[in-house]
Amino acid sequence: MAEQATQQAEQGAERTPQWAMAIDLDRCTGCEACVVACASENNVPTAGEDQAAMGRTKHWIRIDRYYEGEFPDIKVKYRPVMCQQCDEAPCEPVCPVNATYQNAEGLNVQIYNRCIGTRYCANNCPYTVRFFNWFAPEWAEPLNLQLNPDVSIRPSGVVEKCTFCAHKIKRAKLDADADGRDLADGDVQPACVQSCPAEAMVFGDMSDADSKVARQLGSGRAGQLLESLGTKPRVFYLEKAD
Amino acid sequence: MKGKPAARASRLGPASAAGLSCTSLWGEFLVSPAMLLALLLLVVQTASAAEQPIGFSHTAHIEKARMQCTDCHEGATSRDSAGLPSIRKCMLCHQFIATDLPEVVRLSEYWERKREVPWERIYGFAKTAAVQFRHAPHARAEIACSQCHGDVASMTVAVKAVTHTMGSCIQCHRENSATDDCLACHY
Structure with missing residues (x-):
């Protein structure tokens, strides 16, 4: 892939970035700053106290916890899990209306207008990161006053999920375009990456061999969630080095 | 047009x-x-379509006063939305020019009450359309204003001369080999 990238660079052709994320599990402290940042960036509605008590919250990113050992010698491991933007996504072929597909940049796209709410995709996702809107979105005051105008409000009856902050990718591209320059590594920062105080998350173009994310993928520590399923996620987890 | x-x-x-x-x-x-x-x-x-608070004449400003669209709709070339001018911009000229015209008198009434003119929006997408439109890249691609807004220069009060559908957007995108990825607009 790196060879391909350099070839393209030599030809001077416009390169299509291949977005990927690397999450260093050694750095993640499970603080959930990414969860909060994601919800406010992407207009993810709050479920309310009653619904939350029934486990009906909606989060585009969550922190999975793993416990090792017996009390009191417990070690907790954290793993942020969002849409894995799979290359071989199980959600895509089951959609009867093509509302979800993989675009040229490797993003697993969800088009709300097309979605008819069969929920096949959510049921077929091994990572359980897709959410169906049973109700019209609501925000407890004053959260209703801080909605992001760059992100559409999803109505009831459609499925939604992490977009890798597609609107921020778009914004970064437009900004670069306006300045007449190419998109540089680090120009695009999804809300979770931007907010991570431990800098555990890195986002970028993995087809660019010099990008930070590509270097992390080549570190020998990178693995994927439920790799054996063959979904080929674009989210890579850097496990503890032995 | x-x-x-x-x-x-x-x-x-x-x-x-x-x-x-x-x-x-x-x-x-x-x-x-x-x-x-x-x-x-x-x-x-x-x-x-005169539901506007003031019968603003586009043709008087563009054809007669030789102004550009972007003189008032400042964001059209640089920002997401073209935007409407503040009443302060109107009054920069109309404190001195054509002060006796009835529509200008109505404008100065807003000005004296320290109020913005509550213009009605002509173009735009419904929230349910989940469309994110950005003016700036279209201006950079040198798409003329009239392509999507009709010949506003000859209109008095602006009317919706062009209907924006996904078909019309996609057709233009394909003709100009711009992206036809759904994610380009729907996110």
């Missing part, structure tokens, strides 16, 4: 005539001249 407002008027012409002849069938005792006048006014109003 230039023929559009004229075509609109001619479409409305026979309709209003038919309306009059219809009412005349009912006899004079049913339809008073006042009602006829009201009907006529209604037709005229729909023709000019």
Whole structure:
């Protein structure tokens, strides 16, 4: 892939970035700053106290916890899990209306207008990161006053999920375009990456061999969630080095 | 493009005539001249789409005063939305120019009350469309304003001369080999 990238660079052709994320599990402290940042960036509605008590919250990113050992010698491991933007996504072929597909940049796209709410995709996702809107979105005051105008409000009856902050990718591209320059590594920062105080998350173009994310993928520590399923996620987890 | 407002008027012409002849069938005792006048006014109003607080004339500013679209819609080339000017911008000129015109008098009434003019929006996408439109990249691609907004230069109060559908967007995108990825607009 790196060879391909350099070839393209030599030809001077416009390169299509291949977005990927690397999450260093050694750095993640499970603080959930990414969860909060994601919800406010992407207009993810709050479920309310009653619904939350029934486990009906909606989060585009969550922190999975793993416990090792017996009390009191417990070690907790954290793993942020969002849409894995799979290359071989199980959600895509089951959609009867093509509302979800993989675009040229490797993003697993969800088009709300097309979605008819069969929920096949959510049921077929091994990572359980897709959410169906049973109700019209609501925000407890004053959260209703801080909605992001760059992100559409999803109505009831459609499925939604992490977009890798597609609107921020778009914004970064437009900004670069306006300045007449190419998109540089680090120009695009999804809300979770931007907010991570431990800098555990890195986002970028993995087809660019010099990008930070590509270097992390080549570190020998990178693995994927439920790799054996063959979904080929674009989210890579850097496990503890032995 | 230039023929559009004229075509609109001619479409409305026979309709209003038919309306009059219809009412005349009912006899004079049913339809008073006042009602006829009201009907006529209604037709005229729909023709000019004059629900605006002030009958702003685009043609007077563009054709006569030689202004550019972007003089007032400043964001059209650089930002997401083209935007509307603040009343301060209007008054930069109209404190001194054409102060006796009735519409300018109405403008200065807003100014004296320290209020913005509550302009009605003509173009835009419904929230349910989940469309994110950005003006700046289209301006960079040198798409003329008139391509999506019609010949506003010859309009008085702006009317919606062009209907924006996904078909019209996609067609233009394909003709200019711009992206036709759904994610380009729907996110």
